[in-house]
Amino acid sequence: MNQKPERKTSGRSAETACGIHAVSALLSARPQDIYKLWVVSDKRNARVDELVSQARDLGLVIAETDRQRLDRLGGELRHQGIIAEASPAPVRNEQDLAAATSNLDQPFYLILDGVEDPHNLGACLRVADGAGVHGVIVPRDHASPVTPLVRRVAAGAAESVPVYRVGNLARAIQQLQKQGVWVIGASDKAGQSLYQTDLRGPLALVLGAEQKGLRKRTEALCDALVSLPMAGQVSSLNVSVAAGICLYEAVRQRQGETT
Incomplete structure (x- = not known):
């Protein structure tokens, strides 16, 4: 040829x-x-x-x-x-997110609130692909773009998982809520455990930036906050590790597993 x-x-x-x-x-x-x-x-x-x-x-x-x-x-x-x-991939924005959500029966999203480390973004995309999410939502500013390093770490997931870069994360969350999506944030301050939370139905899981966690504005918009049980001396996990735990607990529940 x-x-x-x-x-x-x-x-x-x-x-x-x-x-x-x-x-x-x-x-x-x-x-x-x-x-x-x-x-x-x-x-x-x-x-x-x-x-x-x-x-x-x-x-x-x-x-x-x-x-x-x-x-x-x-x-x-x-x-x-x-x-x-x-050529660069088309950039997906808030309007694309709203349109995609309207076409899904059970939307399943991962929202990353200001994750700036490209290694962490790549790892989150990889675990999001494995969990079958419909998209990863990130703010346009103060967050890592999808760079060659992100693509390398994501091991192909940067092409398979839609990434929505939104100008106003709070507004994007509110739009998801208007479309019936339950928004649950991970916070070490939450009194409710991830494993005590119903993660079935339309869902967006929100995780915060390295070291900082969720911003106050983002935290206030969440329909619920959950924590991960920590039995050791460290107080938090890497964001991609936390994403894997949260997403796969949602997958377990959404597949109807009981063990």
Whole structure:
């Protein structure tokens, strides 16, 4: 199959996906946005060869190069011998969130209130994908965007999980509530345990930023606050760990499990 001519970015900044999982997810979700695939020219592993074959079948531009150039393209990210350059993904906003929610019988969202660490955002996206959430909602300001590092840590989930970047998180929460979504925040100050809380039905779970927790305004808007039982000496968990615990307790309840 003939390769397509290299795509133009139309002045938009390029988006980079580094590593096997991130590139594989991009090839599956948005192959039309990829304008160049960089691959190492020697000593490739079989998985990279599979992705090259898939890209060739799609008619994408493939450039073979040495590891030194890939190292420069990837910066500090581990690239595993493959990097994709693509047009940025469409940005989803409050209007997109409202439209998506109206089309769901049992909406299930994760809201991150000001998570600035890209490692944590990537890990949250990965666990959100595993739990089957319909989207992750983040504020546009004072929060990590979806960067190449986020994509690398998310291991493909940055393509499979819709991310909604909203200008006003409080307004987005209120809109969800108007649409019948129950908003539950995680707080170490809450008297009610996560495991005493009904997490079935339309639901958005809210977790706060590293070290800071939920902002007061966000906390005040939640329909309920829950805490995670802590039996040791530390007072809190990493946000992605807490997200995994909360989301999978919701999954357990929503699947009707009793054990």
